[in-house]
Amino acid sequence: MRITGIISLRGNGRFIDFNTFEISKIDYVLEHYSQYEKFDDKKAYFAYMGEIDSHILELKEQIDTNKESLKQKMLDLLPPNIAKSKFTTN
Incomplete structure (x- = not known):
């Protein structure tokens, strides 16, 4: 999951962050992979882990550009006592 950019570790690995730009992928993973599957042997586990879910590769991140x-x-995050006109070019 980390290599996909969906999650990242912070604080020396003590905290997990979800990448909100990848929220559609996060929702998909939670919907399709949140149930734990039991395997009879290692071969069945590796076969399952080796499958590529092509649908998740099609999901695009949504960034407001x-x-x-x-x-x-x-600017909306600034405290109200700071003059926002200092930061605008209007």
Whole structure:
């Protein structure tokens, strides 16, 4: 899961973060792989783990690339006592 970019470890491996840009993949994984499957032997386990779920490869991350909306979101995070006009170019 880490190599996919869906999750990352922080704090020397003590915390797990979900990549919110990959929320569609996270939802898919939780929906399809949250039930634990028992295997009769190692060969069955490795066969299962070796299968590639092609649907998850088709899911695209959703990033808002509109610079104005990103700028506005960041400005909204500022405390109210800071003049937002210092950060705008209008």
